[in-house]
Amino acid sequence: MTTTELPDSMTCSIERAVTLLGERWTPLILRELHTGVVRFGDIQQRLGIATNLLTARLATLAAAGVVEKRPYREAGARTRYEYHLTDAGRDALVILGALQQWGDRHAPRLGGPTIERRDRRTGALLDVSFTDPEGRAVPLDAVAFVRTGG
């Protein structure tokens, strides 16, 4: 095996997710979409991101099936677009949460985290954890990564 080959599909699918979600601005864009800020102009205004960059990121996310582009039109205006998270996009929030949690704990910023994950029903701070089929958190030392026969 040469060093340019992928070792196996685990790394392959991880690399794909990492390449997609690790792009600069992409986590912030996904957070805005999840918060309900879905119109191009609103996202741009909230983040202070250049038009061409936001266009590029949203196109990449749409091509990856993470966001869905939908036209809308206000009276007297031209057609504009809003962007909605797909199921894949919503599921990616778990990855973002895990990355933030790790950064907060192990590469902390002076002044504390800028983003917190909270239960919008109770306000409780949330973790990202392994959970069993009953939805209960499982400690890390009980987690096994098992290679299947596939």
Next chain:
Amino acid sequence: MTTTELPDSMTCSIERAVTLLGERWTPLILRELHTGVVRFGDIQQRLGIATNLLTARLATLAAAGVVEKRPYREAGARTRYEYHLTDAGRDALVILGALQQWGDRHAPRLGGPTIERRDRRTGALLDVSFTDPEGRAVPLDAVAFVRTGG
């Protein structure tokens, strides 16, 4: 703001984690370490990875505080090294689990996943989820990403 600046520390800490953990081979190496395969030669044999690559990856992980290098010596042999996950390394398994889960669901491989996450006590398949302070899984639509004043 120019396009080369980081938008904010959220992306900054995510980028750092992504850059570190997204490197080719790194997820597989972390999995081996977590499974208890901690000696250089054993990791190399299990993964079929080139010596120089494994050396480089482990050095990066050690510099990032994710693994700890420990010497050991068997009778009549020279000093060799084994590598242990630190707390930061163990916590990174949540990120790997989240990435795998996303890949399995949204970029699935023909033949099914090659790695499963299981509870080693019960054998149950595990998810990665947001959890509340009582350790109960929280549905995605209840999760808010809140910008702090910091």
